[in-house]
Amino acid sequence: MARDRSNEWIGATFVGLGLGAAGVAGALAWVTSMIGPASIPMWAITGWAVMMVFRGPLGKALSARISGEAIDGNVEVPPELYSELDELRNRLGEVEERVDFSERLLTKQQEKQELAP
Secondary structure (H helix, E strand, O other), X not given: OOOOOOOOHHHHHHHHHHHHHHHHHHHHHHHHHHHHHHHXXXXXXXXXXXXXXXXXXXXXXXXXXXXXXXXXXXXOOOHHHHHHHHHHHHHHHHHHHHHHXXXXXXXXHHHHHHHOO
């Protein structure tokens, strides 16, 4: 039976967040032990910054991914994007033809120079 691996990243994400939080808390604790009560604003600023990060796009994306909203895969592609892609494919085909033609010309020139005394 195949395992569903769609949510395996969640554990690693929480481990990473936990290690990061432990590192930040350890650094703040060290600063507190060095400078004492003057570190209170550092704790407040750090807490505010973490809150802003998780209330911003990163936090919203993470919560959408955890809730399963971001996994639907139904992305609306505008039709003009397909027409532009077709145009780029045509232009690339023309460039490939020109490169092939140039390579043939160079090969013929080299062959003529090798045959000429």
